[in-house]
Amino acid sequence: MPNKLGLPNLGLGLGLRSQHFDHILKKSPEVDWFEVISENFMDSHGRPRQILKQIAERYPVVMHGVSMSIGSTDPLNFEYLKSLKTLADEVNPAWISDHLCWTGVLTTNSHDLLPLPLNDESLQHVCDRINQIQDYLERPLIIENPSTYATFKNSTIPEWEFLRIMTEETGCGLLLDVNNVFVSSFNNDFDPVEYINGLPHDKIVQMHLAGHQNCGNYIIDTHDREVNTQVWKLFQMTYQLASDASILLEWDGNIPAFDVYHSELLKSKKYMDPTFTESAQEKIYADQEQVSNPLNVVSLELTGHSEY
Amino acid sequence: MEEKVTIPLSSFQLWMQQLLLDPYQQTNVDPKSLLQDSFNASSLEAIVHHSKRLTASEHIGIYQRSYIARLRNCMSQQFSALEYALGEDIFCAFADDYLASTPSYNYNLSLLGKHFSDYLEENRPDAAEEIKEDWIDFIIELAKFEYAIGVIFEEKAEEEYQLADLNSDEGKLKLVPICELFKFQFPVRKFYSDFKNEKKPSLPFENESYCVVIRHKFKLAVYDIHKDQYEFLSSLKKGMDIPTAKSKFIENQKVTTAEFENVWTRWKARWIEAKLFRV
Ligand SMILES: [Fe+2]
Numbered sequence: 001m002p003n004k005l006g007l008p009n010l011g012l013g014l015g016l017r018s019q020h021f022d023h024i025l026k027k028s029p030e031v032d033w034f035e036v037i038s039e040n041f042m043d044s045h046g047r048p049r050q051i052l053k054q055i056a057e058r059y060p061v062v063m064h065g066v067s068m069s070i071g072s073t074d075p076l077n078f079e080y081l082k083s084l085k086t087l088a089d090e091v092n093p094a095w096i097s098d099h100l101c102w103t104g105v106l107t108t109n110s111h112d113l114l115p116l117p118l119n120d121e122s123l124q125h126v127c128d129r130i131n132q133i134q135d136y137l138e139r140p141l142i143i144e145n146p147s148t149y150a151t152f153k154n155s156t157i158p159e160w161e162f163l164r165i166m167t168e169e170t171g172c173g174l175l176l177d178v179n180n181v182f183v184s185s186f187n188n189d190f191d192p193v194e195y196i197n198g199l200p201h202d203k204i205v206q207m208h209l210a211g212h213q214n215c216g217n218y219i220i221d222t223h224d225r226e227v228n229t230q231v232w233k234l235f236q237m238t239y240q241l242a243s244d245a246s247i248l249l250e251w252d253g254n255i256p257a258f259d260v261y262h263s264e265l266l267k268s269k270k271y272m273d274p275t276f277t278e279s280a281q282e283k284i285y286a287d288q289e290q291v292s293n294p295l296n297v298v299s300l301e302l303t304g305h306s307e308y
Numbered sequence: 309m310e311e312k313v314t315i316p317l318s319s320f321q322l323w324m325q326q327l328l329l330d331p332y333q334q335t336n337v338d339p340k341s342l343l344q345d346s347f348n349a350s351s352l353e354a355i356v357h358h359s360k361r362l363t364a365s366e367h368i369g370i371y372q373r374s375y376i377a378r379l380r381n382c383m384s385q386q387f388s389a390l391e392y393a394l395g396e397d398i399f400c401a402f403a404d405d406y407l408a409s410t411p412s413y414n415y416n417l418s419l420l421g422k423h424f425s426d427y428l429e430e431n432r433p434d435a436a437e438e439i440k441e442d443w444i445d446f447i448i449e450l451a452k453f454e455y456a457i458g459v460i461f462e463e464k465a466e467e468e469y470q471l472a473d474l475n476s477d478e479g480k481l482k483l484v485p486i487c488e489l490f491k492f493q494f495p496v497r498k499f500y501s502d503f504k505n506e507k508k509p510s511l512p513f514e515n516e517s518y519c520v521v522i523r524h525k526f527k528l529a530v531y532d533i534h535k536d537q538y539e540f541l542s543s544l545k546k547g548m549d550i551p552t553a554k555s556k557f558i559e560n561q562k563v564t565t566a567e568f569e570n571v572w573t574r575w576k577a578r579w580i581e582a583k584l585f586r587v
Contacts, residue, residue, distance in 0.1 A: 110375055
């Protein structure tokens with residue numbers, strides 16, 4: 001059934017990871033849809049792209065990028081957009097998403113999703129660029145709230161308000177990462193419930209869930225473990241407000257076997273029930289800092305062998 | 309009451325990027341100098357909020373650490389055999405220094421290590437010594453090979469072609485579209501494969517070696533070859549057809565046609581089996 005922006009509710013999806021390629025092709029597991037990291041396939045003409053084409057024939061696919069750099073003051077990278085569009089023509093994604101962030105200036109790429117000061121200048125800048133990108137891609141863009149580790153004194157607009165105005169000005173949709181809201185709220189002392197309540201719920205096309213790492217004084221968005229109970233609770237609340245959004249579980253580090261990954265996703269069904277309560281208490285411990293996502297590297301296998 | 313800070317977005321981004329790329333100010337660019345046109349932005353605390361648990365510089369510190377950790381991580385994935393050969397600490401020192409001198413300019417992370425072997429060559433620790441150290445030559449060769457493997461894996465090429473078989477017309481045989489030849493001063497291929505097969509190889513001694521890497525149906529295969537085979541395949545790689553490459557080989561190696569035909573029959577059978585030839 002089409003929802004916001006005429007986009008379908010795809011159901012419960014998983015990130016497509018190279019470790020699971022063979023399993024998916026052989027077993028055709030009953031997953032509703034897959035999200036792919038666009039940059040892993042855009043400029044690759046090897047096995048991963050070949051496999052993506054096969055998977056896109058069997059499952060709905062969404063393209064999720066990390067390099068659009070919507071908030072950068074550099075000119076838009078049309079070489080990037082061209083390659084993105086070419087891939088989109090090939091796999092026909094249900095939509096294309098990226099983040100409210102910038103990745104670098106002076107053509108440098110930090111490969112990180114860097115935070116923006118949120119004020120009138122950045123809002124205007126971001127909206128102008130989303131409009132240009134949507135015109136070029138000929139489709140609405142879906143924008144994700146990033147996990148943030150700092151806020152700035154020249155910010156004058158709360159992030160949820162910024163996102164709301166951005167959707168109104170450009171017609172873009174939202175990818176609400178519930179874990180990112182939790183991570184950012186912990187790191188920057190805001191109330192995640194107020195954040196979620198303040199969003200335009202009718203613009204939430206997709207949600208992300210993921211695991212994070214609590215380092216004691218701060219939280220890193222690592223995508224390397226199960227979803228934290230508090231994040232599940234935040235999801236439970238959010239789902240009541242945006243129940244026709246497609247749900248996706250991200251997992252990028254310490255990637256488990258496909259079935260483990262899938263069963264973690266299926267836990268979301270329990271939390272769609274507003275009356276569900278988790279009995280077990282989760283142990284929260286601080287450990288050594290890991291690298292935060294995004295890490296868009298495809299593992300390369302050399303099947304060759306043999307000597308003469 | 310806090311004074312209001314106004315910084316144009318472009319200055320803010322130059323400032324923050326400088327903090328990430330050069331956290332210890334080794335380039336002598338003071339990030340503050342990038343904010344010259346900004347009012348009242350003299351210190352990090354004037355720009356970044358502190359929180360209940362962290363100071364402003366601790367907040368920025370998370371980005372500074374994750375910037376370098378992420379790219380170092382990618383380098384170690386791209387150069388896993390090299391990292392093993394050098395040991396984690398030395399590899400990390402080289403990678404950090406390389407990344408500081410060659411930041412990424414492309415969204416495509418597979419290009420991150422493109423200039424790493426050049427960097428190693430230009431910054432070899434024995435640059436000032438008259439007698440060069442063997443192991444450095446080895447790691448440069450290994451870095452080139454590992455990067456090349458990644459390129460071959462991703463490369464765009466014709467995929468719909470017919471492989472040759474023993475009955476194919478010899479005059480029409482061509483190398484498959486992705487077929488790369490390598491010549492090394494060290495047994496780089498063996499070291500690389502041993503590492504990938506978890507055999508924990510030790511640093512090898514100098515010993516010339518050759519290999520060919522092909523990609524067929526998106527799968528890579530690597531085969532050791534010897535010097536003569538390398539010479540012969542190099543002729544084909546340059547576009548020569550097989551009869552011409554054979555004549556050239558016979559002439560250069562000063563062997564009789566009968567002697568070479570004997571060897572060629574075996575080479576041809578192996579290479580057809582190894583999917584080196586198409587029609
Ligand atoms: Fe996310």
